[in-house]
Amino acid sequence: MALRKKKTRAELRREDRAHSPDERAHGDLVRNKDGHVHLIWLWLIGFLVYFGWNWGVEAVFSATLGQLHMHAMNLGYGDILQAPLWATVVLHGYDPLMSVVESLGTAVIFLVLAKLLHNKGDHEGFELPGLGKWLAVGLVAALAGVALCLLTDSLRLAAPLSEPKFSLSTLIAAPVCFLSTLAGEVFMMDYLYESARAHLKRLPSMVLLLAVEFIAEGGWHLSWIGMANVALQVLLCCMLHDRYGLAAPTGLFTGWSFVHTALFVNLSAGAADGVWSVFHVSEAWLTGGSHGLFNGVYMTFFLLAVLLGVHFLHKYRAPGTEAA
Numbered sequence: 001m002a003l004r005k006k007k008t009r010a011e012l013r014r015e016d017r018a019h020s021p022d023e024r025a026h027g028d029l030v031r032n033k034d035g036h037v038h039l040i041w042l043w044l045i046g047f048l049v050y051f052g053w054n055w056g057v058e059a060v061f062s063a064t065l066g067q068l069h070m071h072a073m074n075l076g077y078g079d080i081l082q083a084p085l086w087a088t089v090v091l092h093g094y095d096p097l098m099s100v101v102e103s104l105g106t107a108v109i110f111l112v113l114a115k116l117l118h119n120k121g122d123h124e125g126f127e128l129p130g131l132g133k134w135l136a137v138g139l140v141a142a143l144a145g146v147a148l149c150l151l152t153d154s155l156r157l158a159a160p161l162s163e164p165k166f167s168l169s170t171l172i173a174a175p176v177c178f179l180s181t182l183a184g185e186v187f188m189m190d191y192l193y194e195s196a197r198a199h200l201k202r203l204p205s206m207v208l209l210l211a212v213e214f215i216a217e218g219g220w221h222l223s224w225i226g227m228a229n230v231a232l233q234v235l236l237c238c239m240l241h242d243r244y245g246l247a248a249p250t251g252l253f254t255g256w257s258f259v260h261t262a263l264f265v266n267l268s269a270g271a272a273d274g275v276w277s278v279f280h281v282s283e284a285w286l287t288g289g290s291h292g293l294f295n296g297v298y299m300t301f302f303l304l305a306v307l308l309g310v311h312f313l314h315k316y317r318a319p320g321t322e323a324a
Contacts, residue, residue: 042117042195049109050187054102061098096172103179110183110191117195130247134240137306138255145302146264146278154286154298155266158277170275173262181254188212189241189249202238210234225285226295232303239307243314252306260293 031037149155159165188209196205213230222230240248260266265274266287280287288296 037117039195039199043192045117046110046113046187046191046195049113050106053105053109057098057102057105061094061101065094093172096169096176099176100179103176103183106183107179107186110186114186114190114194130244131251134244134248134251135255136251138252138257139259140255141252141302141306142256142259143263145298146259149287149298150278153281155264155278156281158279161276164275165277166275170262174258177257177261178250178254181257182250185237185241185246185250185253189237190246193238193241202242206234206238209238223295225297225300226288229294229299229303232300232307236303236307236310239310243310256302266293 029038146155150157192212193205193209196208200208210231213234214227237249240252261274263275264278265276266278266280280289284296286297288294288299293299
């Protein structure tokens with residue numbers, strides 16, 4: 001006859017709470033009556049960890065490489081032809097390296113927290129074919145949008161297409177775009193959104209995410225077009241996440257971001273040169289002008305087109321082919 005394993009004190013306390021009528025009916029300060037950690041604590045933990053990690057990384061970089069970076073900037077901008085190799089590397093690599101460390105740490109931390117705190121996380125279905133498909137969609141949509149703006153003379157090239165400018169920044173842009181997008185989607189969708197969905201229905205969960213975008217991410221200072229675009233982006237991310245998993249919004253917005261931060265960069269928005277540089281002509285309402293793409297109707301067209309495409313794809317696809 002097998003010996004019964006002696007229960008730990010923690011297991012005995014959980015059993016006592018489970019058999020207590022008051023605990024089952026009302027929960028406690030930490031957990032609700034269903035045994036879930038209260039949403040306010042989950043979000044509070046999430047924001048403290050998110051901002052704490054990013055501020056910590058920035059503080060470490062500033063304390064260790066900050067002065068070296070400032071010296072490299074002075075050398076690089078003062079006389080780039082005579083700047084040593086280390087100055088060029090630090091000048092181009094400081095911000096991307098800091099972004100990679102922040103993003104990679106954020107993604108790993110919240111993938112783990114999403115699994116531990118509410119046993120949920122679409123990273124289990126994060127497959128490369130799905131990521132590649134949505135990355136292609138993002139690239140094609142962004143390139144089509146740039147072509148439309150160029151053809152309608154809303155954007156103009158600063159130099160001919162036959163004169164691309166490749167640099168170290170171009171090579172660094174791809175992993176930086178992917179990791180920064182992945183970190184944002186893991187934090188917003190896999191952690192905040194899924195935490196809310198464990199307690200609330202879909203619409204209230206989306207409204208909470210929208211509040212985060214407006215309050216914590218600064219969406220409140222945008223124009224009315226920009227605020228509408230933020231709402232559309234939240235709706236699109238939630239729809240993609242619910243139907244296709246984490247890979248869909250990550251791939252889509254990685255492709256979009258790479259086109260506009262590395263390939264066709266809008267100089268009117270104060271960004272550095274890309275492979276090809278563009279500037280807006282007069283339709284700032286269409287391109288966002290100096291305030292960036294999110295303040296323009298072009299971004300509205302992009303988001304609406306993808307939303308409609310996702311809706312009809314989901315509606316007419318064969319049963320049983322949805323992502324887990």
